[in-house]
Structures are given as C-alpha cells and as structure tokens.
Amino acid sequence: MKRYFKNIYQAFSTIFTGMSITFRHFFKKSVTIQYPEQRLQLPERERNRITVNIDDCIGCDQCAKACPVSCIEIETIKAVPGDVVGKTGVTSQGKKKVLHISKFTIDFAKCCFCQLCVFPCPTNCIYMTNVFEYSEYKRENLIYNFAAMTPQEAEAKRQKLAEYQAEQARKKEEAAKTTATTKAQTESSQQYNTNVNKQNNQTS
Amino acid sequence: MDNYITQFLGENVISYFIVPIPILIFVALFALYAVWAERKISAWIQDRVGPNRVGKFGLLQTIIDTIKLIQKEFITPDRADKILFNTAPFIVFTAAFMGYAVIPFSSIFIGIDLNLGLFYFFAITSLGVIGLMIAGWSSNNKYSLYGAMRSVSQIVSYEIPTALSALTVVMLAGSLQMQTIIEKQAGGIHNWYIFGGPGGPVKIILIPFMVISFVILFLSTLAETNRNPFDIVEADSEIVAGVHLEYSGMKFAMFFFAEYAEMFAVSAIISTLFFGGWQSPFGDLIPFLNSPIMQFFWAIAKGLFFVFVQIWIRWTLPRLRVDQLMTICWKYMIPFAFLCLFVVGLYVVLV
Numbered sequence: 001m002k003r004y005f006k007n008i009y010q011a012f013s014t015i016f017t018g019m020s021i022t023f024r025h026f027f028k029k030s031v032t033i034q035y036p037e038q039r040l041q042l043p044e045r046e047r048n049r050i051t052v053n054i055d056d057c058i059g060c061d062q063c064a065k066a067c068p069v070s071c072i073e074i075e076t077i078k079a080v081p082g083d084v085v086g087k088t089g090v091t092s093q094g095k096k097k098v099l100h101i102s103k104f105t106i107d108f109a110k111c112c113f114c115q116l117c118v119f120p121c122p123t124n125c126i127y128m129t130n131v132f133e134y135s136e137y138k139r140e141n142l143i144y145n146f147a148a149m150t151p152q153e154a155e156a157k158r159q160k161l162a163e164y165q166a167e168q169a170r171k172k173e174e175a176a177k178t179t180a181t182t183k184a185q186t187e188s189s190q191q192y193n194t195n196v197n198k199q200n201n202q203t204s
Numbered sequence: 205m206d207n208y209i210t211q212f213l214g215e216n217v218i219s220y221f222i223v224p225i226p227i228l229i230f231v232a233l234f235a236l237y238a239v240w241a242e243r244k245i246s247a248w249i250q251d252r253v254g255p256n257r258v259g260k261f262g263l264l265q266t267i268i269d270t271i272k273l274i275q276k277e278f279i280t281p282d283r284a285d286k287i288l289f290n291t292a293p294f295i296v297f298t299a300a301f302m303g304y305a306v307i308p309f310s311s312i313f314i315g316i317d318l319n320l321g322l323f324y325f326f327a328i329t330s331l332g333v334i335g336l337m338i339a340g341w342s343s344n345n346k347y348s349l350y351g352a353m354r355s356v357s358q359i360v361s362y363e364i365p366t367a368l369s370a371l372t373v374v375m376l377a378g379s380l381q382m383q384t385i386i387e388k389q390a391g392g393i394h395n396w397y398i399f400g401g402p403g404g405p406v407k408i409i410l411i412p413f414m415v416i417s418f419v420i421l422f423l424s425t426l427a428e429t430n431r432n433p434f435d436i437v438e439a440d441s442e443i444v445a446g447v448h449l450e451y452s453g454m455k456f457a458m459f460f461f462a463e464y465a466e467m468f469a470v471s472a473i474i475s476t477l478f479f480g481g482w483q484s485p486f487g488d489l490i491p492f493l494n495s496p497i498m499q500f501f502w503a504i505a506k507g508l509f510f511v512f513v514q515i516w517i518r519w520t521l522p523r524l525r526v527d528q529l530m531t532i533c534w535k536y537m538i539p540f541a542f543l544c545l546f547v548v549g550l551y552v553v554l555v
Binding site: 008018022023 | 245247248249250251252253516517519520521535536
C-alpha cells in the first residue's frame with residue numbers, strides 16, 4: 001500500500017521535473033546554424049579542394065609523384081631555346097621555367113585531401129583552399145584542368161619542339177658524319193703508316 | 205438559440221448540410237496548423253529552429269506537405285483486403301469528425317445540442333477504434349495487426365476511466381447536455397467545475413477530487429487519441445508505425461487528420477467539462493469578454509491550450525510499455541476515478 005502511493009508520487013514528481021526541463025528549453029536560443037546563409041568559421045588549416053597557381057608551376061611533377069591515389073596528371077613539353085614559357089618565362093620567385101605545361105588535371109573524385117602534394121612543391125604553387133561545396137552530377141566534372149594552354153597551343157609547341165629536335169638531330173648527324181669522315185681519314189692514314197712500318201720491318 | 209445557422213435558415217435539410225461546413229473548415233485548418241505547431245514546439249524543446257523555409261516562420265510548410273501527399277500514388281498491398289483497406293481511413297476520420305457535432309464553440313454555435321451530448325461524444329469517438337482495427341486487419345501485415353490489437357486493448361480499457369471521471373461533472377451539473385454543463389459554470393473562474401462548480405463554501409472539499417478527475421480525464425483521453433506517452437499503437441521504434449504502416453498518400457494523411465481532429469475534440473471536451481467551455485474566466489465583470497463572438501475565442505483558446513499541453517507531453521515523456529499502460533489504467537486510474545465519483549455522489553446527495 002505504501003509502495004502504491006509512492007509510485008503515484010514518483011510518477012507525478014518525475015513528470016513535473018521533465019516537463020519543467022522541456023519548458024525551460026522553450027526560451028533557450030536554438031543551436032541551429034542556418035547553413036547556406038550562416039556559416040561556421042572554418043579552422044585555419046582545414047584541407048579542402050586543392051588549387052594550382054599555374055603561373056608559378058614549373059612542371060616538375062613532384063606533386064604527381066607524391067600523390068598516394070594518383071589523382072594528379074601532368075604532361076609537359078620542353079621549351080625550345082628562345083621560347084618564353086607562360087607569360088613571363090619566370091615564376092613569381094624568379095625561377096626560370098623551361099617546360100610548357102600542356103596538361104595539369106586533378107581528379108577530385110579520387111583526391112583524399114592528404115595534403116601530401118602541397119609540401120614537395122618547390123614554388124608553393126599547389127595549395128589547399130577553403131572551398132568545400134563543389135559537388136557535381138557527373139564524375140567527369142570533378143576532373144579539374146589547371147593548365148592554361150589550349151590544345152592547339154600545345155600542339156603548336158609540340159610541333160616546334162619536334163622541328164627543333166629534328167633540326168638538332170640533323171645537325172648532330174651532320175656533325176657526327178664530319179667527325180666520322182675525319183676519324184676515318186686519320187684512322188686510314190694510321191693504318192697505312194702501320195702497314196708501311198710492318199712492311200719495313202719485314203723487309204729489313 | 206443553440207445554433208445561429210439553423211436559427212437563420214430554419215430547421216431544414218439545407219441548414220443541416222451547411223452547419224458542418226464551418227466546423228470542417230476549422231478542423232482542416234486546425235489539423236494543418238497543429239502539425240506545424242507540433243513540429244515547431246518539438247524544435248523549440250530540442251533547441252532547434254523547426255520549419256522556417258516555406259513562408260514566414262514555415263507557416264506554409266504543412267500546406268506544401270499536404271500537396272505532396274495528394275500527389276502521391278495510392279498503394280494498396282497485393283494481399284490486402286482491398287475494400288476494408290480503402291474504407292478504414294474514412295471510418296477513422298468520420299468517427300473523429302462526428303464528435304465535433306456536440307462540441308460547443310459558443311452559446312450561439314454548436315453542431316447539435318443533444319441532451320445526451322457527452323454520451324454521444326464518448327460513444328462516437330470510440331467508433332474510431334473499429335476503423336483502426338479494420339485498418340490493421342486488412343493491411344495483412346504483422347506490425348499493423350499488432351498495432352490494431354494494441355489500439356483496441358488500450359482504447360477499450362481507457363474508456364472506463366474516461367467515462368467515470370466525466371461522470372463526476374455530469375453528476376454535479378445534472379445533465380449530459382453540453383450547453384447546460386457550460387451554462388452551469390457561468391459567473392467566472394471560481395465557478396468552473398475544476399474548482400467544484402457553483403455552490404457554497406462547502407464545495408472546497410470537492411476541489412481535490414475534481415482535480416484528480418481532471419487529471420484522470422486528461423490522461424485517459426490522451427491514451428484514447430493514441431498520443432505519447434500512450435502511443436504504443438503506432439510506436440515507431442517497436443512496430444514501425446502500427447496501423448499506418450501500409451498506408452500512403454492521402455489515405456495516410458486521413459489518419460493523421462483524424463488524430464489531430466481528435467486531439468482538439470478531447471481538448472474541447474476537457475475544457476467544456478472542467479474549464480467552463482466558452483465561458484470567459486472573468487464572468488460578467490467585463491460583459492464584452494462574454495459576448496457570443498468572444499465565446500468562440502475562449503472555447504478555441506482553451507482547447508488549443510490543452511492541445512499545446514498534449515504536444516508538450518509528447519516531446520517530454522518516453523513511451524510506456526504495454527503492461528505499464530494496463531497497470532496505470534486498471535490499478536491506478538480506475539480506483540481513483542471511482543473514489544472521485546463516490547465523493548462527488550455523496551456531495552450531490554448531501555449538500
């Protein structure tokens with residue numbers, strides 16, 4: 001019997017405790033962040049989408065080598081002497097650029113945001129931004145191209161390089177031919193001399 | 205003058221068709237905004253914002269939701285009993301809506317002022333359990349059937365404390381007629397039946413018993429409308445959604461609609477029985493507050509207050525187990541309801 005009334009008392013006291021707690025929460029400020037309009041301050045070193053400052057890139061391929069998931073692809077074309085790479089031919093730190101970057105893509109569908117590509121870069125041209133809203137409907141759209149060259153330009157540069165290389169090869173061949181002929185001449189004369197000596201020895 | 209519309213148009217068939225229309229509009233609007241209020245109140249309790257995108261403060265949210273539900277496909281399970289499956293939501297809603305016939309909104313507006321009003325109300329609202337049973341059985345689904353069985357056992361056992369605690373007021377008022385019960389509570393807050401109704405200073409001994417019967421009536425109507433903490437009928441985490449499980453689109457919305465309609469109906473009955481219905485709490489001190497138009501305000505405001513408490517309870521208390529539910533009903537509520545009935549009976553006979 002005592003238990004019976006204790007139960008009733010407990011039921012009501014606990015109900016009123018609970019109800020008063022929820023009543024207090026009516027007047028508390030909500031903790032919701034109204035996301036698209038209201039944003040959290042991101043931490044200082046957050047890792048999000050990578051970006052590449054292509055003007056500073058020297059095409060050294062170190063970031064691509066460091067990438068554990070191989071999401072960076074770089075193709076370069078050697079610059080012929082006298083050809084200005086990019087706009088100025090030098091990075092912002094004054095380093096000379098010798099490679100045309102015809103392709104520099106990062107596939108963010110693969111990227112794991114490990115930041116390992118950022119450290120090896122000698123010119124600090126690849127770095128993390130605070131952009132995290134870049135979802136796409138197609139996976140192909142996540143492949144970002146950072147190279148500033150159009151395919152036609154790249155083709156022209158490749159042509160130029162091929163011409164230059166052909167020229168060089170031709171020059172080399174010519175040089176090689178001339179050296180070969182002179183060599184042959186000197187060799188043949190030496191041969192002659194030795195032969196003469198031999199003959200001389202035999203006769204004597 | 206019980207009903208302004210029948211007074212105006214005369215007692216004919218047309219006026220009987222017109223009378224339910226404003227009530228239906230009120231119920232529809234109430235159900236829409238009760239869902240909105242439920243979401244808003246739950247958000248505030250949980251320190252959230254709640255719907256705030258569609259319209260100012262998210263006021264159009266439930267309208268958009270209803271449009272979505274209307275557009276949805278009617279899915280009838282392959283093995284379901286099709287006729288019963290499709291009629292069940294309408295039975296549930298009809299039962300809930302028929303209760304509104306005797307809810308007094310003002311001294312000049314009540315659907316029909318039956319002399320058996322309260323009896324009619326409890327009889328007709330418990331018709332809803334038949335709809336739930338049909339829905340659970342015809343869905344041909346284990347969870348639905350469990351929900352229906354639970355609903356029947358719960359509602360049938362909670363009918364008893366509901367009726368017993370309502371009888372205390374009936375004994376004091378000497379009538380089952382809604383308008384008579386309210387008119388007896390005229391003259392201010394001290395004459396409401398929660399404070400023993402009109403009478404001499406001896407009525408003070410009644411106050412604790414009336415408070416107990418009010419609490420019993422409130423809790424048992426909460427159970428009858430399947431609201432938390434008595435919502436084992438549709439316990440999402442145990443039996444998924446009980447009888448609602450196989451329903452989709454507008455048929456599902458009908459169940460929801462019925463639930464909210466019933467919430468206001470029982471709240472209005474509680475305010476009628478214990479809190480003076482459409483009576484102003486200031487009595488005749490300020491005659492304007494007791495004018496027929498303001499009576500609408502009082503009736504609806506008191507009803508909405510109890511709806512608010514129902515929502516508040518829902519988002520505070522956890523669900524009861526089946527055995528706890530039955531224990532509360534049979535071991536705690538019914539003995540106390542009998543005690544109150546006995547004391548009030550003695551008071552009525554002796555004083």
